Amino acid sequence: MAKEKILVIGASGQIGVELTLALRKIYGNNNVIASDLREENPLLKGTGPYVSMDVMNKEMLHVQVIRQGITQIYLLAAILSATGEKNPNLAWHLNMQGLLNVLDIAREEKLSKVYWPSSIAVFGPTSPKMNCPQQTIIEPTTVYGISKYAGEFWCNYYFNRYGVDVRSLRYPGLISYKSAPGGGTTDYAIEIFHEALEEKKYQCFLNEDTYLPMMYMEDAIKATLQLMEAPASNITIRTSYNISGMSFSPKEISEEIKKHIPDFEMSYKSDYRQAIADSWPQSIDDSVARKDWGWQEDYNLEKMTREMFDNISK
Numbered sequence: 192m193a194k195e196k197i198l199v200i201g202a203s204g205q206i207g208v209e210l211t212l213a214l215r216k217i218y219g220n221n222n223v224i225a226s227d228l229r230e231e232n233p234l235l236k237g238t239g240p241y242v243s244m245d246v247m248n249k250e251m252l253h254v255q256v257i258r259q260g261i262t263q264i265y266l267l268a269a270i271l272s273a274t275g276e277k278n279p280n281l282a283w284h285l286n287m288q289g290l291l292n293v294l295d296i297a298r299e300e301k302l303s304k305v306y307w308p309s310s311i312a313v314f315g316p317t318s319p320k321m322n323c324p325q326q327t328i329i330e331p332t333t334v335y336g337i338s339k340y341a342g343e344f345w346c347n348y349y350f351n352r353y354g355v356d357v358r359s360l361r362y363p364g365l366i367s368y369k370s371a372p373g374g375g376t377t378d379y380a381i382e383i384f385h386e387a388l389e390e391k392k393y394q395c396f397l398n399e400d401t402y403l404p405m406m407y408m409e410d411a412i413k414a415t416l417q418l419m420e421a422p423a424s425n426i427t428i429r430t431s432y433n434i435s436g437m438s439f440s441p442k443e444i445s446e447e448i449k450k451h452i453p454d455f456e457m458s459y460k461s462d463y464r465q466a467i468a469d470s471w472p473q474s475i476d477d478s479v480a481r482k483d484w485g486w487q488e489d490y491n492l493e494k495m496t497r498e499m500f501d502n503i504s505k
Protein backbone atom coordinates (compact mmCIF):
# COMPACT_ATOMS: atom_id res chain seq x y z
CA MET A 192 0.00 0.00 0.00
CA ALA A 193 1.32 3.48 -0.93
CA LYS A 194 2.26 5.65 2.04
CA GLU A 195 -0.82 7.73 2.78
CA LYS A 196 -1.29 10.51 5.33
CA ILE A 197 -4.95 11.09 6.05
CA LEU A 198 -6.78 14.09 7.50
CA VAL A 199 -10.24 13.43 8.95
CA ILE A 200 -12.25 16.66 9.31
CA GLY A 201 -15.20 16.38 11.74
CA ALA A 202 -13.45 13.50 13.51
CA SER A 203 -15.31 14.06 16.80
CA GLY A 204 -18.74 13.43 15.30
CA GLN A 205 -20.92 10.33 15.15
CA ILE A 206 -19.15 8.88 12.10
CA GLY A 207 -15.83 10.65 12.56
CA VAL A 208 -14.83 8.85 15.74
CA GLU A 209 -15.42 5.38 14.31
CA LEU A 210 -13.97 6.17 10.90
CA THR A 211 -10.83 7.68 12.45
CA LEU A 212 -10.33 4.57 14.60
CA ALA A 213 -10.89 2.27 11.59
CA LEU A 214 -8.48 4.27 9.40
CA ARG A 215 -5.86 4.22 12.17
CA LYS A 216 -6.03 0.43 12.24
CA ILE A 217 -5.33 0.27 8.50
CA TYR A 218 -2.87 3.13 7.95
CA GLY A 219 -1.24 3.40 11.39
CA ASN A 220 -2.12 5.77 14.25
CA ASN A 221 0.30 8.54 13.32
CA ASN A 222 -0.74 8.56 9.66
CA VAL A 223 -4.33 9.55 10.45
CA ILE A 224 -4.76 13.10 11.79
CA ALA A 225 -8.10 13.68 13.50
CA SER A 226 -9.42 17.24 13.34
CA ASP A 227 -12.58 18.98 14.52
CA LEU A 228 -13.91 22.29 15.74
CA ARG A 229 -14.13 20.62 19.16
CA GLU A 230 -11.01 20.81 21.32
CA GLU A 231 -10.70 17.07 21.96
CA ASN A 232 -12.59 13.81 22.05
CA PRO A 233 -12.33 11.29 24.90
CA LEU A 234 -12.89 8.34 22.54
CA LEU A 235 -9.93 9.38 20.37
CA LYS A 236 -7.61 10.40 23.22
CA GLY A 237 -4.33 8.50 23.12
CA THR A 238 -5.07 6.85 19.75
CA GLY A 239 -3.19 9.32 17.52
CA PRO A 240 -2.76 12.99 16.55
CA TYR A 241 -5.67 15.41 17.06
CA VAL A 242 -5.86 19.00 15.80
CA SER A 243 -8.53 21.53 16.71
CA MET A 244 -9.39 23.27 13.43
CA ASP A 245 -12.24 25.05 11.62
CA VAL A 246 -12.80 23.75 8.08
CA MET A 247 -14.10 27.23 7.18
CA ASN A 248 -10.62 28.65 7.77
CA LYS A 249 -9.17 27.70 4.40
CA GLU A 250 -5.76 29.18 5.04
CA MET A 251 -5.31 27.23 8.26
CA LEU A 252 -6.56 24.06 6.57
CA HIS A 253 -4.16 24.55 3.68
CA VAL A 254 -1.22 25.07 6.06
CA GLN A 255 -2.11 21.87 7.95
CA VAL A 256 -2.33 19.88 4.70
CA ILE A 257 1.12 21.06 3.58
CA ARG A 258 2.76 20.83 7.03
CA GLN A 259 1.49 17.35 7.75
CA GLY A 260 2.09 16.06 4.20
CA ILE A 261 -1.56 15.07 3.84
CA THR A 262 -2.43 12.87 0.83
CA GLN A 263 -6.12 12.13 1.54
CA ILE A 264 -8.96 14.04 3.23
CA TYR A 265 -12.17 12.61 4.70
CA LEU A 266 -14.55 15.56 5.17
CA LEU A 267 -17.29 14.81 7.71
CA ALA A 268 -17.97 18.27 9.18
CA ALA A 269 -21.55 19.27 8.34
CA ILE A 270 -24.85 20.38 9.83
CA LEU A 271 -27.48 17.64 9.52
CA SER A 272 -31.15 17.76 8.55
CA ALA A 273 -32.95 18.66 11.78
CA THR A 274 -30.37 21.20 13.02
CA GLY A 275 -30.16 22.60 9.48
CA GLU A 276 -33.86 23.51 9.49
CA LYS A 277 -33.27 25.56 12.64
CA ASN A 278 -30.43 27.51 11.04
CA PRO A 279 -30.60 27.25 7.25
CA ASN A 280 -27.98 29.93 6.53
CA LEU A 281 -25.39 28.32 8.77
CA ALA A 282 -26.13 24.85 7.32
CA TRP A 283 -25.75 26.06 3.75
CA HIS A 284 -22.59 28.02 4.55
CA LEU A 285 -20.78 25.20 6.38
CA ASN A 286 -21.94 22.37 4.14
CA MET A 287 -20.99 24.20 0.93
CA GLN A 288 -17.95 26.29 1.83
CA GLY A 289 -16.38 23.48 3.86
CA LEU A 290 -16.58 21.21 0.82
CA LEU A 291 -15.32 23.85 -1.62
CA ASN A 292 -12.34 24.62 0.66
CA VAL A 293 -11.40 20.93 0.71
CA LEU A 294 -11.90 20.40 -3.04
CA ASP A 295 -9.79 23.47 -3.87
CA ILE A 296 -6.94 22.37 -1.62
CA ALA A 297 -7.17 18.82 -3.00
CA ARG A 298 -6.79 20.23 -6.51
CA GLU A 299 -3.91 22.56 -5.62
CA GLU A 300 -1.98 20.00 -3.58
CA LYS A 301 -2.83 17.09 -5.92
CA LEU A 302 -4.19 14.92 -3.10
CA SER A 303 -4.62 11.27 -4.05
CA LYS A 304 -8.24 10.97 -2.79
CA VAL A 305 -11.04 12.85 -1.04
CA TYR A 306 -14.07 11.35 0.73
CA TRP A 307 -17.24 13.38 1.34
CA PRO A 308 -20.57 11.85 2.35
CA SER A 309 -23.90 12.81 0.87
CA SER A 310 -27.24 11.56 2.21
CA ILE A 311 -30.63 10.09 1.38
CA ALA A 312 -31.73 13.67 2.16
CA VAL A 313 -30.96 14.61 -1.46
CA PHE A 314 -34.24 12.92 -2.35
CA GLY A 315 -37.49 14.83 -2.00
CA PRO A 316 -41.24 14.22 -2.12
CA THR A 317 -41.22 13.73 -5.90
CA SER A 318 -38.59 10.95 -5.77
CA PRO A 319 -39.87 7.33 -5.78
CA LYS A 320 -40.71 6.19 -2.23
CA MET A 321 -39.78 2.53 -2.67
CA ASN A 322 -36.38 1.29 -3.92
CA CYS A 323 -35.44 4.81 -4.90
CA PRO A 324 -33.02 4.47 -7.85
CA GLN A 325 -29.54 5.94 -8.30
CA GLN A 326 -30.73 8.26 -11.06
CA THR A 327 -34.20 9.69 -10.55
CA ILE A 328 -36.14 12.90 -9.88
CA ILE A 329 -34.28 14.76 -7.14
CA GLU A 330 -36.04 17.80 -5.65
CA PRO A 331 -34.96 18.11 -1.99
CA THR A 332 -37.03 20.30 0.35
CA THR A 333 -34.59 20.70 3.30
CA VAL A 334 -31.58 23.01 3.31
CA TYR A 335 -29.50 19.98 4.24
CA GLY A 336 -30.76 18.05 1.20
CA ILE A 337 -30.19 21.04 -1.09
CA SER A 338 -26.62 21.43 0.21
CA LYS A 339 -25.91 17.71 -0.26
CA TYR A 340 -27.29 17.69 -3.79
CA ALA A 341 -25.28 20.79 -4.76
CA GLY A 342 -22.24 19.21 -3.07
CA GLU A 343 -22.61 16.06 -5.16
CA PHE A 344 -22.40 18.13 -8.33
CA TRP A 345 -19.38 20.05 -7.06
CA CYS A 346 -17.66 16.69 -6.49
CA ASN A 347 -18.57 15.60 -10.01
CA TYR A 348 -17.31 18.93 -11.36
CA TYR A 349 -13.94 18.75 -9.59
CA PHE A 350 -13.48 15.17 -10.82
CA ASN A 351 -14.32 15.97 -14.44
CA ARG A 352 -12.61 19.35 -14.66
CA TYR A 353 -9.57 18.94 -12.40
CA GLY A 354 -9.22 15.18 -11.98
CA VAL A 355 -9.75 15.27 -8.18
CA ASP A 356 -10.48 11.66 -7.16
CA VAL A 357 -13.38 12.51 -4.84
CA ARG A 358 -15.75 9.70 -3.83
CA SER A 359 -19.06 9.77 -2.02
CA LEU A 360 -21.89 7.71 -0.51
CA ARG A 361 -25.49 8.75 0.14
CA TYR A 362 -25.65 7.38 3.70
CA PRO A 363 -29.02 6.42 5.13
CA GLY A 364 -29.72 7.13 8.84
CA LEU A 365 -26.75 5.73 10.75
CA ILE A 366 -27.19 3.82 14.01
CA SER A 367 -24.29 3.56 16.44
CA TYR A 368 -23.48 3.32 20.13
CA LYS A 369 -20.01 4.93 20.46
CA SER A 370 -20.51 8.59 19.61
CA ALA A 371 -23.76 10.57 19.95
CA PRO A 372 -25.63 11.63 16.79
CA GLY A 373 -25.38 15.25 15.69
CA GLY A 374 -28.93 16.48 14.97
CA GLY A 375 -30.51 14.32 12.27
CA THR A 376 -34.08 13.21 11.63
CA THR A 377 -33.08 9.56 11.99
CA ASP A 378 -31.59 10.10 15.48
CA TYR A 379 -34.68 8.55 17.11
CA ALA A 380 -33.35 5.13 16.12
CA ILE A 381 -30.36 5.70 18.44
CA GLU A 382 -32.11 7.53 21.30
CA ILE A 383 -34.62 4.69 21.56
CA PHE A 384 -31.96 2.18 22.70
CA HIS A 385 -30.63 4.40 25.47
CA GLU A 386 -34.13 5.30 26.71
CA ALA A 387 -35.23 1.66 26.52
CA LEU A 388 -32.37 0.61 28.79
CA GLU A 389 -32.64 3.56 31.19
CA GLU A 390 -36.41 4.27 31.30
CA LYS A 391 -38.07 1.28 29.60
CA LYS A 392 -40.05 3.77 27.53
CA TYR A 393 -39.52 6.19 24.65
CA GLN A 394 -41.56 8.96 23.07
CA CYS A 395 -40.79 9.03 19.37
CA PHE A 396 -40.78 12.30 17.39
CA LEU A 397 -41.90 10.45 14.24
CA ASN A 398 -45.19 8.61 13.62
CA GLU A 399 -45.24 4.86 14.08
CA ASP A 400 -45.46 4.03 10.36
CA THR A 401 -42.64 6.32 9.13
CA TYR A 402 -40.37 3.96 7.18
CA LEU A 403 -36.84 5.24 6.57
CA PRO A 404 -33.62 3.76 5.14
CA MET A 405 -31.13 3.02 7.96
CA MET A 406 -27.73 1.38 8.40
CA TYR A 407 -25.65 0.07 11.29
CA MET A 408 -22.39 2.01 11.73
CA GLU A 409 -20.22 -1.09 11.13
CA ASP A 410 -21.75 -1.39 7.68
CA ALA A 411 -21.29 2.34 7.00
CA ILE A 412 -17.59 2.16 7.90
CA LYS A 413 -17.17 -0.99 5.80
CA ALA A 414 -18.84 0.69 2.80
CA THR A 415 -16.71 3.83 3.16
CA LEU A 416 -13.44 1.90 3.29
CA GLN A 417 -14.51 -0.39 0.45
CA LEU A 418 -15.42 2.57 -1.76
CA MET A 419 -12.15 4.36 -0.99
CA GLU A 420 -10.05 1.26 -1.66
CA ALA A 421 -11.79 0.37 -4.95
CA PRO A 422 -9.78 0.95 -8.14
CA ALA A 423 -10.67 4.34 -9.67
CA SER A 424 -11.70 2.55 -12.87
CA ASN A 425 -14.56 0.84 -10.96
CA ILE A 426 -16.08 4.13 -9.81
CA THR A 427 -18.75 5.03 -12.34
CA ILE A 428 -20.65 7.46 -10.08
CA ARG A 429 -18.83 10.70 -9.32
CA THR A 430 -21.80 12.45 -7.71
CA SER A 431 -22.65 10.01 -4.89
CA TYR A 432 -23.59 6.34 -4.62
CA ASN A 433 -26.95 5.13 -3.29
CA ILE A 434 -26.28 2.69 -0.48
CA SER A 435 -28.69 0.65 1.58
CA GLY A 436 -28.66 -1.45 4.75
CA MET A 437 -32.21 -1.89 6.07
CA SER A 438 -35.53 -0.02 6.27
CA PHE A 439 -37.89 0.02 9.23
CA SER A 440 -40.54 2.12 10.96
CA PRO A 441 -40.60 3.28 14.62
CA LYS A 442 -43.25 0.62 15.27
CA GLU A 443 -41.04 -2.14 13.85
CA ILE A 444 -37.98 -1.14 15.87
CA SER A 445 -40.09 -0.90 19.03
CA GLU A 446 -41.33 -4.47 18.42
CA GLU A 447 -37.74 -5.64 17.99
CA ILE A 448 -36.76 -3.87 21.23
CA LYS A 449 -39.61 -5.59 23.08
CA LYS A 450 -37.95 -8.94 22.28
CA HIS A 451 -35.11 -7.79 24.59
CA ILE A 452 -37.12 -5.62 27.04
CA PRO A 453 -40.67 -7.05 27.14
CA ASP A 454 -42.13 -4.20 29.24
CA PHE A 455 -40.76 -1.48 26.93
CA GLU A 456 -43.41 1.13 26.09
CA MET A 457 -43.39 3.29 22.97
CA SER A 458 -45.45 6.45 22.47
CA TYR A 459 -45.55 8.88 19.56
CA LYS A 460 -45.61 12.68 19.37
CA SER A 461 -44.43 13.91 16.00
CA ASP A 462 -42.74 17.30 15.59
CA TYR A 463 -41.17 19.32 12.73
CA ARG A 464 -38.97 16.34 11.88
CA GLN A 465 -42.01 14.40 10.62
CA ALA A 466 -42.21 16.59 7.49
CA ILE A 467 -38.50 16.00 6.81
CA ALA A 468 -38.90 12.23 7.16
CA ASP A 469 -42.03 12.25 4.97
CA SER A 470 -40.08 13.92 2.18
CA TRP A 471 -37.51 11.09 2.02
CA PRO A 472 -37.77 7.64 0.38
CA GLN A 473 -38.64 4.59 2.46
CA SER A 474 -36.09 2.34 0.79
CA ILE A 475 -33.12 2.71 -1.56
CA ASP A 476 -31.97 0.80 -4.64
CA ASP A 477 -28.19 0.44 -4.31
CA SER A 478 -27.62 -1.97 -7.20
CA VAL A 479 -24.98 0.30 -8.80
CA ALA A 480 -22.80 0.23 -5.64
CA ARG A 481 -23.20 -3.57 -5.52
CA LYS A 482 -22.15 -3.90 -9.15
CA ASP A 483 -19.29 -1.34 -9.18
CA TRP A 484 -17.41 -2.20 -5.98
CA GLY A 485 -19.17 -5.20 -4.46
CA TRP A 486 -21.27 -3.56 -1.74
CA GLN A 487 -23.09 -6.01 0.57
CA GLU A 488 -24.48 -5.14 3.99
CA ASP A 489 -24.00 -7.41 7.05
CA TYR A 490 -26.69 -6.06 9.41
CA ASN A 491 -30.48 -6.28 9.40
CA LEU A 492 -32.82 -4.90 12.09
CA GLU A 493 -32.60 -7.99 14.28
CA LYS A 494 -28.79 -8.27 14.24
CA MET A 495 -28.33 -4.50 14.69
CA THR A 496 -30.70 -4.42 17.69
CA ARG A 497 -28.81 -7.26 19.38
CA GLU A 498 -25.45 -5.52 18.81
CA MET A 499 -26.76 -2.17 20.07
CA PHE A 500 -28.02 -3.66 23.34
CA ASP A 501 -24.87 -5.75 23.85
CA ASN A 502 -22.60 -2.76 23.34
CA ILE A 503 -24.60 -0.11 25.21
CA SER A 504 -24.96 -2.46 28.19
CA LYS A 505 -21.17 -2.90 28.30
Ligand code: NAD
Pocket residue numbers: 200201202203204205206207226227228229244245246247266267268269270271285308309310311361362363364365366371372373374375377
Ligand atom coordinates in the same frame (compact mmCIF):
# COMPACT_ATOMS: atom_id res chain seq x y z
P1 NAD B 1 -21.92 14.97 13.45
O1 NAD B 1 -22.75 16.19 13.59
O2 NAD B 1 -22.04 13.91 14.47
O3 NAD B 1 -20.39 15.37 13.35
C1 NAD B 1 -19.94 16.48 12.64
C2 NAD B 1 -18.64 16.94 13.29
O4 NAD B 1 -18.19 18.07 12.55
C3 NAD B 1 -18.82 17.40 14.74
O5 NAD B 1 -17.90 16.74 15.57
C4 NAD B 1 -18.57 18.89 14.70
O6 NAD B 1 -17.94 19.39 15.85
C5 NAD B 1 -17.68 19.00 13.47
N1 NAD B 1 -17.73 20.34 12.89
C6 NAD B 1 -18.79 21.16 12.77
N2 NAD B 1 -18.43 22.32 12.20
C7 NAD B 1 -17.12 22.24 11.95
C8 NAD B 1 -16.17 23.13 11.40
N3 NAD B 1 -16.53 24.34 10.98
N4 NAD B 1 -14.88 22.71 11.28
C9 NAD B 1 -14.52 21.48 11.70
N5 NAD B 1 -15.37 20.59 12.26
C10 NAD B 1 -16.66 20.97 12.39
O7 NAD B 1 -22.21 14.40 11.99
P2 NAD B 1 -22.10 12.87 11.50
O8 NAD B 1 -23.40 12.21 11.76
O9 NAD B 1 -20.85 12.27 11.99
O10 NAD B 1 -22.03 13.11 9.92
C11 NAD B 1 -20.82 13.17 9.21
C12 NAD B 1 -21.14 13.35 7.73
O11 NAD B 1 -21.97 12.26 7.28
C13 NAD B 1 -21.94 14.62 7.41
O12 NAD B 1 -21.53 15.11 6.16
C14 NAD B 1 -23.37 14.14 7.32
O13 NAD B 1 -24.13 14.95 6.50
C15 NAD B 1 -23.17 12.77 6.71
N6 NAD B 1 -24.29 11.87 6.98
C16 NAD B 1 -24.55 11.43 8.25
C17 NAD B 1 -25.63 10.59 8.47
C18 NAD B 1 -25.95 10.07 9.85
O14 NAD B 1 -26.98 9.40 10.02
N7 NAD B 1 -25.14 10.34 10.85
C19 NAD B 1 -26.44 10.19 7.40
C20 NAD B 1 -26.17 10.69 6.13
C21 NAD B 1 -25.07 11.51 5.92
Ligand code: SER
Pocket residue numbers: 271272273309310311312335362363364365374375376377378
Ligand atom coordinates in the same frame (compact mmCIF):
# COMPACT_ATOMS: atom_id res chain seq x y z
N1 SER C 1 -29.26 10.84 9.39
C1 SER C 1 -29.25 12.01 8.59
C2 SER C 1 -30.26 13.00 9.05
O1 SER C 1 -31.27 12.56 9.59
C3 SER C 1 -29.51 11.67 7.15
O2 SER C 1 -28.61 12.37 6.38
O3 SER C 1 -30.06 14.15 8.88
